[in-house]
Amino acid sequence: MPTTYIIGHQKPDTDAVVAAMALAELHENTPTQPDHANSVPVIADPLNPETTFLFEKFGVTAPRQITAADITAEDKVILVDHNEESQRMTGINPDQIVNIVDHHKANINFNAPICLVFRPWGSTSTIMYHMMKTKNVTPSKTIAALMLAAILSDTVGFKSATTTPKDKEYGEELAKIAEISDVEAFTLEIFKAKSDVSALSDEEIVKNDFKVFEFGKKTMIDQLETVEQDMILTEKKASLLAAMQSVKAELGVELLFVAITDILKVNTKLLILGNAEAQVAQDAFGGTVTDNILDIGPKMSRKKEIAPAIEKALA
Numbered sequence: 001m002p003t004t005y006i007i008g009h010q011k012p013d014t015d016a017v018v019a020a021m022a023l024a025e026l027h028e029n030t031p032t033q034p035d036h037a038n039s040v041p042v043i044a045d046p047l048n049p050e051t052t053f054l055f056e057k058f059g060v061t062a063p064r065q066i067t068a069a070d071i072t073a074e075d076k077v078i079l080v081d082h083n084e085e086s087q088r089m090t091g092i093n094p095d096q097i098v099n100i101v102d103h104h105k106a107n108i109n110f111n112a113p114i115c116l117v118f119r120p121w122g123s124t125s126t127i128m129y130h131m132m133k134t135k136n137v138t139p140s141k142t143i144a145a146l147m148l149a150a151i152l153s154d155t156v157g158f159k160s161a162t163t164t165p166k167d168k169e170y171g172e173e174l175a176k177i178a179e180i181s182d183v184e185a186f187t188l189e190i191f192k193a194k195s196d197v198s199a200l201s202d203e204e205i206v207k208n209d210f211k212v213f214e215f216g217k218k219t220m221i222d223q224l225e226t227v228e229q230d231m232i233l234t235e236k237k238a239s240l241l242a243a244m245q246s247v248k249a250e251l252g253v254e255l256l257f258v259a260i261t262d263i264l265k266v267n268t269k270l271l272i273l274g275n276a277e278a279q280v281a282q283d284a285f286g287g288t289v290t291d292n293i294l295d296i297g298p299k300m301s302r303k304k305e306i307a308p309a310i311e312k313a314l315a
C-alpha cells in the first residue's frame, strides 16, 4: 500500500516534528479518508536538543529520518509547519504533495489543485488540535503533552507576537488532556532545554534553527532562543562570526543573520557578519551596528517581526 509521508521542514523544531505526529494520529482515527490509511510521520534532519529533551521526558520514539530517495512514485507527501520549497526536504517531487498544513506565509505554486490548511495561529500544532476537534478526535495523553509543548515553544510561552487567543484556549485544553497542571513550570523546563547550547558547536548554533528566504537576495536567518544571550554574545561572539563566514560560503547565501533571542528578557540581538548585512539590518530595524551586534529590542518572532522587516528593507 502506498505510504503518505507527513513531514516538517528541514532542521525541524518541536512544532514541525509534533505536528506531523499529531496529524498521523488524527489519520489513524479517521482511516477511511483519502490518503489517511497508511500515514507515517517522518523527519528530514535529526531532532534538536529541545525536542530530544521532550521525547525523553515523555518516553517517545522519534519519527524515522528519511531522504527523498525513500519516497516511491506511488507515495504521497503532506507538508506541515512549512510550505516554501527552500524549506522542504531536498528532492521532494512537488507533484506528490497532496496537502499542506501550516501557519507561515504561503509561497507556493503547484501544477494541480491540492489541499491547503492555513491558519494565522501561533503554531501548526494549534491547527492540528483544531482539526482533531473538528473530527471529534481527542489526542492521546502523550501527543497532547507534546502538542502543548510545541505551542509553548513556538509562541515562547504565549509571549511572542505570533500568539493568538486560539493558542491559549487550545493550550489550556491540551494541558487538561495531558494532565499537566503547572504549565508555567513546564514552559521553563522547555526554555531550559531550548537554551542549552553547551552541547552545540559554533556551526550548530549558526544552523540551529535557520530558514533561507528568497528576498531578491538569498537570505538566511538563524534564530537561537536562549536564556544566556549575554554569555553567547561575549564569550562566543568571535567564534560564531567565523562559523557564520564558513556557513555562508557553504550554503551559498548572500546575506546571513543570526538572531540571539533572550526569551526571559524578551530581547533580540542580531549578529552582523559584514557591511552588506549591517546596511540591511540598519535599514530594517534602525539603530547602529556596534561591534558586529545590532540590538533590535523586544522583537522575538522571526516570522512576524524579523523576516518581514528584512524583506521590506531589501525590496
Ligand SMILES: [Mn+2]
Pocket: 015, 016, 081, 103, 122, 123, 124, 154
Ligand atoms: Mn511552527
